[in-house]
Amino acid sequence: MSSMSKMLKDDSARRDAISLHDRSILVEAGAGSGKTAVMAGRIAAMLAEGVAPCSIAAVTFTELAASELLSRVREFVADLSSGHIAAELRVALPDGLSQAHRGNLAAASAAIDEITCSTIHGFCQRLIKPYPVEADIDPGAGVMDRNQADLAFIEIVEAWLRERLSGGQGGILAEMVLHSPGETVALIHKIAENLRRRRTLAAPPVSPLAGHLTAFRQATADFAAALDGTAAVEPETVMIVERLTEMATALANGPDPATPTGLVRLLTSRPHPDLCTKSGTFASYRKKGKWAAAAKQSGLSKADGDRLNDAAEAHYTACCDAWVALVQAAAGHALAALIEEARPIMERYRDHKRASAQLDFDDLIFAARDLLRDHDDVRSALGQRFAHVLVDEFQDTDPLQTEIFWRLCGEPVDDDNDWDRIPNPAGRALPGRRSQAGDLSLSRRRRRRLCPGARRLSRPGPRQPAVDLDQFPLLRLDSDLRQRALRGRALGRWTAGLHRPRSVS
Ligand SMILES: Nc1ncnc2c1ncn2[C@@H]1O[C@H](COP(=O)(O)OP(=O)(O)O)[C@@H](O)[C@H]1O
Ligand SMILES: [Mg+2]
Numbered sequence: 001m002s003s004m005s006k007m008l009k010d011d012s013a014r015r016d017a018i019s020l021h022d023r024s025i026l027v028e029a030g031a032g033s034g035k036t037a038v039m040a041g042r043i044a045a046m047l048a049e050g051v052a053p054c055s056i057a058a059v060t061f062t063e064l065a066a067s068e069l070l071s072r073v074r075e076f077v078a079d080l081s082s083g084h085i086a087a088e089l090r091v092a093l094p095d096g097l098s099q100a101h102r103g104n105l106a107a108a109s110a111a112i113d114e115i116t117c118s119t120i121h122g123f124c125q126r127l128i129k130p131y132p133v134e135a136d137i138d139p140g141a142g143v144m145d146r147n148q149a150d151l152a153f154i155e156i157v158e159a160w161l162r163e164r165l166s167g168g169q170g171g172i173l174a175e176m177v178l179h180s181p182g183e184t185v186a187l188i189h190k191i192a193e194n195l196r197r198r199r200t201l202a203a204p205p206v207s208p209l210a211g212h213l214t215a216f217r218q219a220t221a222d223f224a225a226a227l228d229g230t231a232a233v234e235p236e237t238v239m240i241v242e243r244l245t246e247m248a249t250a251l252a253n254g255p256d257p258a259t260p261t262g263l264v265r266l267l268t269s270r271p272h273p274d275l276c277t278k279s280g281t282f283a284s285y286r287k288k289g290k291w292a293a294a295a296k297q298s299g300l301s302k303a304d305g306d307r308l309n310d311a312a313e314a315h316y317t318a319c320c321d322a323w324v325a326l327v328q329a330a331a332g333h334a335l336a337a338l339i340e341e342a343r344p345i346m347e348r349y350r351d352h353k354r355a356s357a358q359l360d361f362d363d364l365i366f367a368a369r370d371l372l373r374d375h376d377d378v379r380s381a382l383g384q385r386f387a388h389v390l391v392d393e394f395q396d397t398d399p400l401q402t403e404i405f406w407r408l409c410g411e412p413v414d415d416d417n418d419w420d421r422i423p424n425p426a427g428r429a430l431p432g433r434r435s436q437a438g439d440l441s442l443s444r445r446r447r448r449r450l451c452p453g454a455r456r457l458s459r460p461g462p463r464q465p466a467v468d469l470d471q472f473p474l475l476r477l478d479s480d481l482r483q484r485a486l487r488g489r490a491l492g493r494w495t496a497g498l499h500r501p502r503s504v505s
Pocket of ligand 2: 035036392
């Protein structure tokens with residue numbers, strides 16, 4: 001008996017994942033725990049039950065994984081048809097196969113290629129291809145691969161930058177390039193790339209600069225006033241207040257921050273060097289001893305010195321915080337302005353693709369999502385066509401991908417077009433089974449559990465799951481089959497080593 005045919009502690013989860021086809025499932029497991037094998041097994045078991053290969057879609061993370069998955073299905077089907085049950089399937093088929101199962105597999109084996117097995121991009125292409133009108137795509141358009149698209153996009157960004165900067169048009173971009181060309185060009189590339197990936201990208205909300213300017217000026221004035229009223233004089237703190245006041249005056253006399261020049265000036269202002277550490281940030285305020293000495297000199301108690309120190313420290317911190325908030329707000333304004341300036345790049349890129357009759361990967365994803373969202377007849381036709389959808393390495397942090405599967409495999413309630421509510425309401429198809437015969441199987445890596453507090457603290461951002469999977473029937477695989485296989489091999493080598501001397505002697 002090989003080590004692989006021994007019982008695994010998660011065998012019952014494996015059995016269910018392979019053989020229960022009347023519901024959607026979520027398989028969660030570590031790397032090397034057999035997720036892909038379970039998925040291939042589930043497909044083979046469906047075929048044995050007579051599911052038509054063309055109604056199965058399996059989506060993988062890479063092209064390589066897609067071809068690997070399909071060849072595993074092919075192997076399983078070939079094995080099963082010849083009466084052999086692969087180790088990975090034994091748990092789900094303890095009594096072997098019936099005659100009917102074998103007949104189904106024989107029929108399926110000639111049509112394995114009808115299984116749609118590809119990456120999300122390939123899958124989206126399949127979804128939209130029969131519906132060019134509804135998907136609003138050129139039926140003759142080719143698909144650019146990632147490199148082609150990236151190169152074309154970079155060229156467009158650079159051409160736009162050249163034009164934009166040669167016309168003497170001014171604006172925040174020109175102003176920033178004047179100040180630091182390399183960094184600004186890199187930032188524009190980054191912004192353009194983000195606009196490309198997230199078409200609805202908007203700058204985070206910004207707070208008016210005037211309020212921040214006033215707050216900083218007020219904080220320095222308060223500090224100065226507080227110092228004026230003390231009975232003791234601490235010279236280093238006097239110097240700090242002078243420097244802060246100079247900074248406030250420079251701001252007041254500088255160009256209007258509502259203009260590009262003023263904004264860039266603000267953005268590139270630094271605290272006075274006398275107030276900074278080597279890294280250019282505000283030094284912390286450590287004057288307890290100095291205040292004690294100053295208090296003594298003025299005939300005050302040590303407690304008075306401590307109180308003065310605490311009060312000065314609070315003022316200093318308020319000034320530093322107001323400054324940092326001001327510069328951050330300026331950065332927010334600059335970013336928002338740059339995002340708006342860079343938007344025409346997207347138009348150019350769209351024009352370029354249209355003129356050369358090409359789609360990029362993002363077009364495929366967006367077109368498929370829009371098609372499923374905006375055409376209910378198409379959505380239900382595709383839902384019937386792909387009645388069994390399996391997703392390996394499901395990226396639950398990718399909202400578009402999730403939305404595509406939810407719309408395809410779920411049933412919307414009434415005319416509610418809010419896809420992320422599909423799995424929640426009672427009586428809905430997802431996460432159990434949908435009303436017509438159909439199911440969605442997801443496999444994903446196990447993620448480290450966040451404690452509830454950490455979950456609340458972590459801000460919702462693009463890396464947060466796009467949808468709550470908690471209601472999905474969850475099957476957990478926790479055996480480490482790669483380790484097991486390695487250990488088996490190592491043990492074999494070790495025993496071979498033990499035997500060799502004897503066999504030699
Ligand atoms: N039930 C099983 N019994 C024996 N070997 C298995 C089983 N499931 C998977 N394996 C083997 O374990 C290895 C890892 O499986 P794989 O499906 O690629 O894992 P994952 O997709 O989780 O990384 C493969 O060599 C596979 O053949
Ligand atoms: Mg895998």
